[in-house]
Amino acid sequence: MKKRGSFFYHITVFVVSQLAWLALLGIWIYWYVSNYIIFKNVGEKLSPGIIYNGTKVFPFVGGIVLLVSIAFGMSLIFRHLNVQLRLNKLYDNFIANITHELKSPLSSIQLYLETLNSRPVPAEKQKEFINMMMKDAGRLKNLINSILEISALEQKKIVHDYQIYPVDRLLQDLIQGVIEQFNLPQNSIKIEGRVDCECMVDKNAIKIVLNNLTDNAIKYSIKPIRICIKLKTLFSKVVIDFSDNGIGIPSSELKNIFSKFYRIYGANIPNVKGTGLGLYSVKEIIRSHGGKITALSEGIDMGSTFRIELPVYNEFIRKFKKSFPVNIKKKELIEKTENNI
Amino acid sequence: MNGENKILLVEDEETLAVGLEFNLTEEGYSVVWAKDGKVALVLFYAQEFDLIILDIMLPYVNGFEVAKKVREKSPQMPILILSARSGVEDRVKGLELGADDYLAKPFHLQELLLRIKGMLKRKMWYKNAASIQPAYSFGNNKINFENLECFTKDSQIRLTQQEAMVLKYLIDNEGKIVSRKELIENVWHMNPDIETRTVDNFIVRLRKYFEPDPSNPVYFKSIRGTGYMFNAK
Numbered sequence: 001m002k003k004r005g006s007f008f009y010h011i012t013v014f015v016v017s018q019l020a021w022l023a024l025l026g027i028w029i030y031w032y033v034s035n036y037i038i039f040k041n042v043g044e045k046l047s048p049g050i051i052y053n054g055t056k057v058f059p060f061v062g063g064i065v066l067l068v069s070i071a072f073g074m075s076l077i078f079r080h081l082n083v084q085l086r087l088n089k090l091y092d093n094f095i096a097n098i099t100h101e102l103k104s105p106l107s108s109i110q111l112y113l114e115t116l117n118s119r120p121v122p123a124e125k126q127k128e129f130i131n132m133m134m135k136d137a138g139r140l141k142n143l144i145n146s147i148l149e150i151s152a153l154e155q156k157k158i159v160h161d162y163q164i165y166p167v168d169r170l171l172q173d174l175i176q177g178v179i180e181q182f183n184l185p186q187n188s189i190k191i192e193g194r195v196d197c198e199c200m201v202d203k204n205a206i207k208i209v210l211n212n213l214t215d216n217a218i219k220y221s222i223k224p225i226r227i228c229i230k231l232k233t234l235f236s237k238v239v240i241d242f243s244d245n246g247i248g249i250p251s252s253e254l255k256n257i258f259s260k261f262y263r264i265y266g267a268n269i270p271n272v273k274g275t276g277l278g279l280y281s282v283k284e285i286i287r288s289h290g291g292k293i294t295a296l297s298e299g300i301d302m303g304s305t306f307r308i309e310l311p312v313y314n315e316f317i318r319k320f321k322k323s324f325p326v327n328i329k330k331k332e333l334i335e336k337t338e339n340n341i
Numbered sequence: 342m343n344g345e346n347k348i349l350l351v352e353d354e355e356t357l358a359v360g361l362e363f364n365l366t367e368e369g370y371s372v373v374w375a376k377d378g379k380v381a382l383v384l385f386y387a388q389e390f391d392l393i394i395l396d397i398m399l400p401y402v403n404g405f406e407v408a409k410k411v412r413e414k415s416p417q418m419p420i421l422i423l424s425a426r427s428g429v430e431d432r433v434k435g436l437e438l439g440a441d442d443y444l445a446k447p448f449h450l451q452e453l454l455l456r457i458k459g460m461l462k463r464k465m466w467y468k469n470a471a472s473i474q475p476a477y478s479f480g481n482n483k484i485n486f487e488n489l490e491c492f493t494k495d496s497q498i499r500l501t502q503q504e505a506m507v508l509k510y511l512i513d514n515e516g517k518i519v520s521r522k523e524l525i526e527n528v529w530h531m532n533p534d535i536e537t538r539t540v541d542n543f544i545v546r547l548r549k550y551f552e553p554d555p556s557n558p559v560y561f562k563s564i565r566g567t568g569y570m571f572n573a574k
Contacts, residue, residue: 100398105356107447267401267402
């Protein structure tokens with residue numbers, strides 16, 4: 001028999017249970033019809049004067065309804081089981097990835113500490129090793145933070161610090177931060193287009209979004225990184241197209257990449273690092289801002305584009321006026337914004 | 342001695358690779374670093390190495406695939422898997438594909454260095470032993486200790502280096518009782534208190550390959566409470 005817990009095992013169980021159900025239905029109909037004939041014959045022989053009152057539809061229909069309900073219940077259970085199996089698989093992937101992501105920097109830190117402890121290391125090398133350890137400690141910190149943030153986002157425990165920002169200036173400011181954080185050449189990220197509008201966002205949350213998208217662009221690119229951010233307004237929305245020159249995303253995976261724990265595996269993937277939480281976190285942040293994110297890609301080696309749509313300030317307030325403390329006069333907000341940027 | 346040995350380090354984590362390279366170089370080994378499976382195979386086909394340290398989770402070609410391809414070309418190449426994946430399934434898969442040793446991350450530097458030393462020592466012993474007696478026959482079985490190919494009554498198989506070393510040791514001690522402890526010490530070069538069941542697994546495999554009826558062994562006999570004895574007749 002197939003391995004318990006495998007997809008085919010459950011398919012087999014489902015098919016067998018459906019066959020059993022059909023057999024049960026057949027037996028039930030046979031039993032009912034044969035008994036009906038017997039009762040009718042016996043009734044006619046014993047007391048021909050009694051008028052047999054129809055076919056007693058209720059028990060017959062009731063039995064069929066009961067059996068159909070069982071079949072429906074089984075289908076429902078099977079559907080939920082499949083969802084659970086898929087979740088389990090994603091969870092297993094997550095555990096494998098997180099183990100790798102935790103153990104790798106830990107191994108490196110342990111190696112450097114044991115090296116410094118066990119043999120003479122030139123001062124120059126010592127400095128290099130300390131930098132490596134700091135890099136790994138930073139990686140561990142980021143990993144732990146991202147897991148905690150996801151948990152807080154899901155439980156809606158994160159209270160965003162919403163402020164009103166002119167979109168152009170906000171993005172220029174954040175992109176400069178991204179360039180410095182990832183140590184990228186100044187011309188590796190360019191912004192095209194201008195929009196004359198404002199958005200109400202949590203600057204730190206949008207920074208996380210841009211960091212995640214840039215990190216992905218770096219991880220999934222073979223060539224030197226080139227990112228183009230195009231800005232435009234569409235009706236009452238600001239549209240931010242974040243395009244990279246990476247390996248692209250197969251069209252079949254475009255919807256899946258925002259799922260929790262989901263990662264694409266393949267022979268053309270240049271990087272195995274990651275937890276499958278980055279794009280999920282991006283999606284959750286954008287959603288909490290009343291916006292949406294979609295991914296586009298022409299295919300393998302054609303780069304990827306992430307389209308972020310955020311509500312323009314006025315529309316945003318109208319839509320979410322109950323959710324945010326926006327009873328501040330606009331003038332005060334602009335002053336506050338200028339102080340923030 | 343170490344200066345003559347060249348190690349291929351296959352590791353995608355740069356911070357770890359830099360530290361390993363430094364320590365191995367300090368120990369006198371010559372180190373070539375490959376940061377993914379594809380580069381590792383290109384280097385392996387182009388250059389001569391004495392040992393490979395191999396991660397599993399690698400871009401493009403994973404460590405299991407690399408080990409398999411290395412084994413196809415070079416059955417005697419010592420492979421040490423160094424991976425964050427420490428589950429039994431991964432260990433078994435790695436060893437089945439021909440890795441000689443498996444060390445889980447995070448690891449102790451001294452342990453890694455000792456294992457590398459042991460593997461190179463075993464390789465040297467085997468090389469010397471195989472050069473003295475490159476081929477051997479018993480029953481319907483013919484073994485070539487240089488390319489590890491074996492012709493049995495019904496099939497042709499290729500031994501892993503570890504299997505070949507166990508077989509070679511038993512053949513060299515034909516007619517004598519060899520204890521599990523002795524095999525662990527002299528073939529694995531490890532502390533015999535750690536694990537002696539490993540020996541039994543290898544004997545089971547050798548019986549499966551060479552015995553006409555593995556459940557009633559003729560060549561690889563168990564000596565109750567002691568160990569094993571090889572008898573070619």
